[in-house]
Amino acid sequence: MIRDITLGQYYPGDSWVHRLDARTKIIATLLYLIELFVVNNFYGFIIAAVALFVVIGISKVPLKFIFRGLSAVFLIIAFTFLLNMFMVDGTVLWQWKFLKITQEGLSRAFFMAIRLVLIIIGSSIMTLTTKPVELTDGLEKLLSPFSKIGLPSHEIALMMTIALRFIPTLMEETDKIIKAQQARGADFESGNLFQRAKSLIPILVPLFVSSFRIAQDLALAMEARCYHGGKGRTRMNEIRFDRGDAVAAVMMVLFLAAIIASRFIKL
Amino acid sequence: MSISVRNLRYVYNPGMPGETVALDDVSFDVADGSILGIIGHTGSGKSTLLQHLNGLIAPTSGDVYIDGQCITDGSTKMVDIRRKVGLVFQYPEYQLFEETVQKDIGFGPKNLGLDEAEIDARVRESIRLVGLEYDDVKDRSPFEMSGGMKRRVAIAGVIAMNPKILILDEPTAGLDPSAHRDILAMVKRIHDEMGIILIFVSHNMADIAEMSDKVLVMSGGKVALEGTPAEVFSHGKMLADMGLGVPPAREIVEIINSRVPDFRSEALSIDEAAEDIKRYLEGPRG
Amino acid sequence: MKFIEVRDLTIEYTRIDADGKEVPGKKALDGISLDIEKGSFVAVIGMNGSGKSTLAKCLNGLLVPSAGRVAVEGFDTASEEHIWDIRSRVGMVFQNPDNQLVSSIVEDDVAFGPENLGIEPAEIRRRVDNALRRVGMYEKKDKGAHMLSGGQKQRVAIAGAIAMKPDCIVFDEPTAMLDPKGRASVMEIIKDLNTEGITCILITHFMTEAEQADRVIVLKKGKILCDRTPAELFSDREMIEKAGLEMPPVIALRDKAGLPESLMSAEDIAEYVNKR
Numbered sequence: 001m002i003r004d005i006t007l008g009q010y011y012p013g014d015s016w017v018h019r020l021d022a023r024t025k026i027i028a029t030l031l032y033l034i035e036l037f038v039v040n041n042f043y044g045f046i047i048a049a050v051a052l053f054v055v056i057g058i059s060k061v062p063l064k065f066i067f068r069g070l071s072a073v074f075l076i077i078a079f080t081f082l083l084n085m086f087m088v089d090g091t092v093l094w095q096w097k098f099l100k101i102t103q104e105g106l107s108r109a110f111f112m113a114i115r116l117v118l119i120i121i122g123s124s125i126m127t128l129t130t131k132p133v134e135l136t137d138g139l140e141k142l143l144s145p146f147s148k149i150g151l152p153s154h155e156i157a158l159m160m161t162i163a164l165r166f167i168p169t170l171m172e173e174t175d176k177i178i179k180a181q182q183a184r185g186a187d188f189e190s191g192n193l194f195q196r197a198k199s200l201i202p203i204l205v206p207l208f209v210s211s212f213r214i215a216q217d218l219a220l221a222m223e224a225r226c227y228h229g230g231k232g233r234t235r236m237n238e239i240r241f242d243r244g245d246a247v248a249a250v251m252m253v254l255f256l257a258a259i260i261a262s263r264f265i266k267l
Numbered sequence: 268m269s270i271s272v273r274n275l276r277y278v279y280n281p282g283m284p285g286e287t288v289a290l291d292d293v294s295f296d297v298a299d300g301s302i303l304g305i306i307g308h309t310g311s312g313k314s315t316l317l318q319h320l321n322g323l324i325a326p327t328s329g330d331v332y333i334d335g336q337c338i339t340d341g342s343t344k345m346v347d348i349r350r351k352v353g354l355v356f357q358y359p360e361y362q363l364f365e366e367t368v369q370k371d372i373g374f375g376p377k378n379l380g381l382d383e384a385e386i387d388a389r390v391r392e393s394i395r396l397v398g399l400e401y402d403d404v405k406d407r408s409p410f411e412m413s414g415g416m417k418r419r420v421a422i423a424g425v426i427a428m429n430p431k432i433l434i435l436d437e438p439t440a441g442l443d444p445s446a447h448r449d450i451l452a453m454v455k456r457i458h459d460e461m462g463i464i465l466i467f468v469s470h471n472m473a474d475i476a477e478m479s480d481k482v483l484v485m486s487g488g489k490v491a492l493e494g495t496p497a498e499v500f501s502h503g504k505m506l507a508d509m510g511l512g513v514p515p516a517r518e519i520v521e522i523i524n525s526r527v528p529d530f531r532s533e534a535l536s537i538d539e540a541a542e543d544i545k546r547y548l549e550g551p552r553g
Numbered sequence: 554m555k556f557i558e559v560r561d562l563t564i565e566y567t568r569i570d571a572d573g574k575e576v577p578g579k580k581a582l583d584g585i586s587l588d589i590e591k592g593s594f595v596a597v598i599g600m601n602g603s604g605k606s607t608l609a610k611c612l613n614g615l616l617v618p619s620a621g622r623v624a625v626e627g628f629d630t631a632s633e634e635h636i637w638d639i640r641s642r643v644g645m646v647f648q649n650p651d652n653q654l655v656s657s658i659v660e661d662d663v664a665f666g667p668e669n670l671g672i673e674p675a676e677i678r679r680r681v682d683n684a685l686r687r688v689g690m691y692e693k694k695d696k697g698a699h700m701l702s703g704g705q706k707q708r709v710a711i712a713g714a715i716a717m718k719p720d721c722i723v724f725d726e727p728t729a730m731l732d733p734k735g736r737a738s739v740m741e742i743i744k745d746l747n748t749e750g751i752t753c754i755l756i757t758h759f760m761t762e763a764e765q766a767d768r769v770i771v772l773k774k775g776k777i778l779c780d781r782t783p784a785e786l787f788s789d790r791e792m793i794e795k796a797g798l799e800m801p802p803v804i805a806l807r808d809k810a811g812l813p814e815s816l817m818s819a820e821d822i823a824e825y826v827n828k829r
Contacts, residue, residue, distance in 0.1 A: 010658065012695040133661040165657045168699035179323050180362040183354040184424060185346060185378030202374065205364035209410070217652035220615055224645040225655075225666035225713060226637050236664040236677040308732045309702045414601055441648075441729045443600045443758045444799040470732050473802075510734030515761070515802035519819040526823040537802060541809035544822070548810075548829055 009069075011128040016244060017059035018129045022138025024245045028252055029126040035259045036115055036122070044262035045114050051255050052122060059129050069124050070117065077116050084109035132164045137239055140230075154230030166214065170207075177206045268334050268351075268431045268464060270297040270320065275329035277315055277488075289315040291488040293329070297481070302458060302465045304475040304496070307485030308510040313468050314357075316485065317434050320466070321352035333432070350379060353430030357437045359421035360414065368394070368412075368420050369405040375428040393423040396460065398453050415446040419453070426457060433457065435467040439474065447471075451478070473514040476500060476535040484511070496535055516540040556721060556752055557589035557612060557643070561621035564607050564775075581607040583775035584621070589754065591720065594747045596763035596783075597756045599772035600797040605756045608772065609725045612754065613643040626720075641670055644714030648726040650706035659701070659709050660685065660694040666717040677716075684712040688742055704735020711742055721752035729758060740765070760787075760801040771796045788814050 017025075032048075039045055056066065070077075090104030127135065136157040143153035178188070181202045188199050277290040290312050297303045307313045318324040319331055322338055322345050330339045338348050356362065365371035369390055376386040394401045397419040404412075409420050418438075425433070438454055439447045451474055458465040469475050475482055475496065482499040484492035486509045492499050500506070500513045503521060512518070513535075520532040520540050530547050534540035562585040568578035582604045589595060589612075597605050610616040611623050614630035625643055628635035644666075647653045656662040660681050667677040685691040688708040698706060707727055714722050724743060728736040740762060747753045755766060763769050764783045771778040771786065778796050779786065786792065787804045800808070807816050816822050 010697065131661065132657045161656060165655060165698065168697075169651050176356060177362055179318065180354075180356045180359065181374075182323060182345075183321060183349060183356070184375035185349045185428065186374075187378065202362075202364045206362050210361060214652045217647060217649055218655070220610070221645075221647055221653035221710075222655060222665075223615055224613060224640060224647075225717065226640045226669040227665070228637065228669065232671045233668050234671050234674060234677065235668055236661070236674055236681060238674050308734050309704075441726075441758075443797070444760070445600060445797040447758075448799075472733075510732070512733055516806060519803055519806055519822065522819040523823040523826055526820075527827045530826060537805045537809055540806050544806075544810040544812070544826060547826065 009127065010131050011061045011065060013060055013129065015058055015060045015129070017055060017125075019244060020129075020248055021239050021241050021245050022130050022134040023142055023239065024241070024248050025126050025130055026135070026138050026142060028248060029123055031252055031256065032122045033119060035256060036118055038259055038263065039115070040263050041265060042111070042114075043265045044259055045111075045118065047255075047258050047262055048118055049114075051258075052118060052125070055125060056121075059125065061125070061128050065128070066121055066124060069128075070120060073120060077113055077120075080116055081109045081113045084112050132161060134237065134239060136161045136164075137235060137237075141239065154233075158230075162218070166218075169214065170211065173210050174203070174207055177203050177210075268299050269332075270432065270464065271332040272296070272316075272319075273330045273332070275316070275319060275331065276327050277319065277324065278327045281327065288488050290319070290326070293488075293490055295483055295490060295493055297464055297466065300462055300464065301480040302467070302478055304479030304482045305466065305468045305485060306470070306472070306475055306482065306511055307468075307491075311485040311509075312488040313485050314436060315488075317354060317436055317466070317468065320432070320434060321354045322348040323354070346379065350428060351430055352432045352434065353425040353428050355422050355425045355433070355435045355438065357440055358418075359425075360409075360417035363409040363417060363421055363424075366408060367406050368409050371409055371420060372424045372427050375424055379428065389427045389429060390423075393426040396426055396453075396457050397423045398449070398456075399423070415442060415449065418442075418450065422453075422457075426461075430463065432464040432466065433461075435465075437468050437470065439469065439471065454478075472500070472512055473516065473536070476514045476517075484509070497533065500535055501533065555588045556591040556626060558624045559585055559587045559589075559611070559621070560623075561586055562608075562611060562618050562623055563620040564604075564611065564616060565619040580775050582611070585775075585777055586621075587770065587777065587780060589721070589752060592747075592750050592752055593768060594744075594753045594766045595755070596766035596769045597754065597772060598758070598760070598763050598769060598796070598798060599778075602774075603772040603796075604775040605772055606725055607775075609645070609723050609754070609756050612721075612723050613640050613645055615645075637670075641717050642720045644717055644719035644722040646707070646710050646714055646722060646724045646727050648729050650703045650710060650730060653710050654698045654706060654713075657698055658694075659690065659696050659698060662698060662709060663694075663712045663716050666713055670717065680716045680718070681712075684715040685709075687715055687745075688712045689738075702735065703731050704738050707731060707735065707739050708742065711739070711746075715746070719751065721754065722746065723754045723756075725756045726758065727755075728762065760799055764801045771798070773797070784817055 036048060039048060056063065085101055085105045086099055088102055088105035088108050090102035092100050092102055093106065094101045139160065140153050140157035143151060143156060147153045186199065186202055188196065191199065273294050275290050275293040279287045279289055293316060305313055315324060319326055326339055330337050333348065333351055336343065363371050365374065372390045372393055373386050376389045391401050394404060399419055409417055412420065435454060439450050442450060454467065455478060479496055482494065482496050483490060484499060491509060492502055500517055503513050506512055516534050516537045516539065520534050520543065523530055524532060532540060532543035534543050562582055563580060564582040565580050566578045567575045570576045585608065597608060599605050607616065611618065611630065614636050617631045623630045625639045628639050630639055654662045655665050663681045663684055664677050667680050682691065685694050688711050690705065690708050690712060693701065693705065698709065701709065728739050731739065743753055743755060744765065755762065757763055766783060769783050769786050770780045773796050779792055787800060790808065793800055803819055807822060812822060812825060816825055
């Protein structure tokens, strides 16, 4: 079912990872993602994967839960893999007409697929262990220095909160509209590109109308609950750095050093 | 035309941590021309069941037969099922999308590949069946109509497919009492005039008792009770445990039954209950 | 004590005519006057389009009168200055359980209102826990909003209003989209809140719900058709028909069976039948 997609979902818990300041986790995740692009050989990935699984272990989020999120984007991973496998020139291992697999292509395909998997798991660890509100609060705090130069940090954070809240609602709505139009004999699969695009109108129009209705309802509900921007707002859970965050910072530095070192490992 | 459902089972996310059995060994039959009422609380499997009946969901195991033909073995074309089985979702007015009422109702027939003349005839007929005037509404935008009218237009959009089986998921949800009565009367008229099988889901036990030839009670993905309204609503305690209830008239006479020693009524409607009370009061003991 | 005072309230929507000029359109509310007493339980009924929801939105300044005036404890809803005083006193719960929760996690959503009021974190925590206990959703405080049933979402929305410690909550058809179980649980909470002294204003299509209020206001085409106790209203068949409504089942049965008008509940009828 559509509501079971784990990407961007929270897995309630009270582990060390859960308790970290959201800002620590956002920065760590960003660093981790950047480091994945610094990696230039498989040893780097081994270090990155080990580090990731250590974090997952500490977080006590079941592996099954994480892989379920991965299965939702399996198609993208497979596509990346195939694209790289067939597109890279080099020593030919297998050929059929214009399709050929090269040693370099194969190695590159694995490389890219592993990177993608690590990116997805790495970022889902952040969302799985951080409540959406903490995540957006953390983001708001991180961005707040920029509000002096006109960046609406509170509004950005609120938009994210609402987006996370309403993604499942809109997915269910879409599912319902698609089925309702299918029940009236709508066909979304056959025809050329133009016909297919046109067949989306019966979905897009009601979806647009629904989104508008949701937005209107929500705006009223927020106003009724005294929402008037970020000014004077307090938080139930004030986020703050503590010793755990310091430990995390040290771990991140060690990890960064290990990744950079891995670039120089040669076979 | 008839429906047979045999050992239907449907599992969401099989083999995954979120595995849920939505339907479990569901079997029942619906006779030609009859009305089946379905009750059950949110998450009891009602909606999943309805979607199996016109092929929107394929079962994990089990079969659905429409008019003796198995629609779940993969050999039946979806278009043929949709032609026979019309499904009106909850709040169907949220699925309207065309600029005019005429075009919106014509969407279904057009998908069936009918010619212009036939589409036009069907649009006219279905507008009449839902109790609107063709000339009044055909060029109006469905988005500018009142809630009750939008719902009629949306139902007309399914009727225009000329189904032999019409399924409605909570057709009266969110309507005021008079719109509620109107829509219910309309649904009944459509059933009688088209001579079709009608299946409807409702949380209103009075409507279920009044309309249905047979009632199906869903609970936890299973058929918990099945029978005539009189049979099903004689299990008041069991229904209450499932978060459901009996028609209000029955609730009232049950209270009288329990407090007046020789009074006994199994009324399902206000009319029946009033008759029973009158008869008792006028009786020899009165 | 007068808690809310409504005088000659008119809400008029403007529309754009063929020449692109703004002209007065339909009047959603037309000269409504009423008082809401502190601690009372008032039901508002009427057909779709009678102006019920519009009236609800006027009571906490979500809509400002085109003419006339609405005051909550003396604060005029049209004055920008006091709008937060008004909204923190008059909470609101809407019809669609899905579209009124702001946060994905139950307790964070309940905290949204108090956070907007700028309350101390520790106090917010106390209020949130307390509010969730009152609606029986404390055990689900860590759960995702989208995993709840409609009735549960509606209870969370009520907790969100309670956490602001309002004197009054306006319920705008809170049970319209729920199943029987969800409806019963929401009605029970509303009645509990009222016994605890919170003024409750319930907009509904269900006569059995309106029957439970102290007072019923019937609207038709933006005007007050009548304003009475449920007993008075439901003994006036003509009025019910005029408003396009229906009798609650007990009354309908009583009249159909030709029983005396003094009987107001199933228990009354049972007693009457037993005596004969």
